[in-house]
Amino acid sequence: MNGNRVAVVGAGMTKFVRRAQETPKELSWEAAHLALQSCEMSIDDIDAVVIGTAPDAFDGVHMKSEYLSDGCGGWGKPVIRGYVGGGTGVFAALQGWYHVASGLFDTVLVVCEEKMSSCQPHPQAAFLTIFDHTTERPLKPNLLWIFALEMNAYMSRYGLSKRDIATVSVKNKRNAVDHPAALLGDPDITVDDVLNSPVLAWPVQRLDVSPVTDGAVALVMSANHVARRVTDKPVWVEGVGWNLDTAYWTNRDLSYPVYVEEAARMAYEMAGITEPRKQIHIAEPYDPFDYKELHHLEGLMLFDRGEAPRAAADGVTQRHGDLPVCPSGGLLGVGNPIAAAGLMKVAEIFWQLREEAGARQVPGSPKRGLAQAWGDLMQVGTVIVMGI
Amino acid sequence: MKEFVYDSVYLRREDFEEGRVLFETWDPNARYAWDAGVAIGRYLQELKAGRLIGRSCPECNRILIPPRMFCESCFYPTDRWVPLEDTGTVLTFSRCYVTWDMVKLEKPQIPAVIEIDGASPGMGIMHILGEVDPDAVAIGMRVGAVWKPPEERTGSINDIAYFRPLAD
Numbered sequence: 001m002n003g004n005r006v007a008v009v010g011a012g013m014t015k016f017v018r019r020a021q022e023t024p025k026e027l028s029w030e031a032a033h034l035a036l037q038s039c040e041m042s043i044d045d046i047d048a049v050v051i052g053t054a055p056d057a058f059d060g061v062h063m064k065s066e067y068l069s070d071g072c073g074g075w076g077k078p079v080i081r082g083y084v085g086g087g088t089g090v091f092a093a094l095q096g097w098y099h100v101a102s103g104l105f106d107t108v109l110v111v112c113e114e115k116m117s118s119c120q121p122h123p124q125a126a127f128l129t130i131f132d133h134t135t136e137r138p139l140k141p142n143l144l145w146i147f148a149l150e151m152n153a154y155m156s157r158y159g160l161s162k163r164d165i166a167t168v169s170v171k172n173k174r175n176a177v178d179h180p181a182a183l184l185g186d187p188d189i190t191v192d193d194v195l196n197s198p199v200l201a202w203p204v205q206r207l208d209v210s211p212v213t214d215g216a217v218a219l220v221m222s223a224n225h226v227a228r229r230v231t232d233k234p235v236w237v238e239g240v241g242w243n244l245d246t247a248y249w250t251n252r253d254l255s256y257p258v259y260v261e262e263a264a265r266m267a268y269e270m271a272g273i274t275e276p277r278k279q280i281h282i283a284e285p286y287d288p289f290d291y292k293e294l295h296h297l298e299g300l301m302l303f304d305r306g307e308a309p310r311a312a313a314d315g316v317t318q319r320h321g322d323l324p325v326c327p328s329g330g331l332l333g334v335g336n337p338i339a340a341a342g343l344m345k346v347a348e349i350f351w352q353l354r355e356e357a358g359a360r361q362v363p364g365s366p367k368r369g370l371a372q373a374w375g376d377l378m379q380v381g382t383v384i385v386m387g388i
Numbered sequence: 389m390k391e392f393v394y395d396s397v398y399l400r401r402e403d404f405e406e407g408r409v410l411f412e413t414w415d416p417n418a419r420y421a422w423d424a425g426v427a428i429g430r431y432l433q434e435l436k437a438g439r440l441i442g443r444s445c446p447e448c449n450r451i452l453i454p455p456r457m458f459c460e461s462c463f464y465p466t467d468r469w470v471p472l473e474d475t476g477t478v479l480t481f482s483r484c485y486v487t488w489d490m491v492k493l494e495k496p497q498i499p500a501v502i503e504i505d506g507a508s509p510g511m512g513i514m515h516i517l518g519e520v521d522p523d524a525v526a527i528g529m530r531v532g533a534v535w536k537p538p539e540e541r542t543g544s545i546n547d548i549a550y551f552r553p554l555a556d
Contacts, residue, residue, distance in 0.1 A: 011389070011392060012392040012393075012394070013392065013394070014393070014396040015393060015395060015396040017396055017399075018398065019398070019400075020396050020397060020398065020399065021398075022396055022397060027396065030394035030396060033394075034392045034393070034394055037392070038392045060416065121489050122488070122489040122490055124488045124490075125488065125489070132454075133420075133422045134422060134424050134425075134432070134545075135428060135431070135454050135513070135514075136514055136545070138544050138545050138546050139499075139514065139515065139516060139545060139546070141499065142488040144482075144484060144486065144488075145482055145484060145499045145514075148484065148499075149481065149482055149499065149500070149501055150480070152480045152481060152482060152527070153479065153527075156527045180389075180390045180393045181393045198485075199483070199485055200484070200485060201482045201483070201484035201485065202483040202485075203482075214396075215396070246460050246461075248454070248456075248460065250511075250512040250513050250514050251452070251510060251511050252510070253510060254479075254480060254501075351389045356389050357389065358389065358390065
């Protein structure tokens, strides 16, 4: 029993920028306004609003979604906020799905916003409280540590080369050149540029990492009968999944994201997918770091464990490759306003399946795609499968 | 889809330096006192005495560190304190050349996850490595705790100054 059929019928977003003049509310409104405009709906046509936004500490605003709600079209409506760290952007789309699939609402506006630039001198401060207050924080950890520790565990387990992993950063920053909202598109970047960039926390170097970003993205999701009325190109939600690993992260095998696999299995089962490598035509896995795209492709069972880096280096995941991955340009290229970045990936699948992605369009008329996000203490996986 | 991308305003350093935009600032002064709890309270007492300790689960028989009063896998109460060694194996590590706010460090910090001898396989804790050439650190390296002198210990994870390679 998967509930009522649910479609994505509209999408809009702001430009992703390092520091936006707009307030979080204004950014939310810009994205929500364009999403409604894209399917010729007004806020009066919306039954409920889902807001996705990451730590309140970024903005220094308690209960940030209540603060954002007016810009998200939430006034006088049922409103909910979902928050699973970096996994929030895709999770918000999953919440939009179950609001409609349950039969409770016919139309939902999903808005994800992040303004990281407010947090001074660096938004990493907002993340430091994720470490255990008694057993870890006295060591004065730095957020980069956990990614470096995970990347090293992944590389060492499978004997991976940094050169193969760096091709992800190059691919995504080049793909982003064709995205009209992108912050860090670079047509000329090379693998050597990545390998020669400053070491932050070995093996993580500057160009392995996505940037601090401000931005917002919005989707309109609706029940079947509304979708048929407002668009001739609905994109259906076929499967959703999410899963959380233990917060005792030092007790886990960091070389494989088992929680992503569990989330993918849930989504694939709902979508009737038995051979994901054949049945998924395009993927937008979460790529805040270049190795994470590969790690997640393996967790999504689209490549064998330890095989994704070689495939990426061989061009399989290029826009014209057998499995286009992050044709948007991803977080590494378009930017990483946490919750908005995840929903940007869902929007990219929407535009790609409708063949509206312009210069980014992958060839071959893809029929099914997935978006995935990840977050918290390297422990949450959120997956959505969409098709036409 | 270009028409559905809003042309948000990108602020640059000059916009602030030349006073073209206005902003407000706030310095929070938030203070917290965290209770260590039942399991970690005992863990800290043992650290003060120069020992590491774990808890074992009667269902799955795992010996857990950091210790907890329940097993998150079996969702069952743990029932026994288990003294552990203060030695272990590096599961993963990094050489970090920046502070949390991106200030460059000349000498890297070496955070690591260390699997503790006597606990179940894969049971690690986060700590720092010291007295080691950063380029010589490797996964699988055997390390031991360097304790602060007893009079300097406070019942903290920092009662272990760092872990260093074992002599052999």
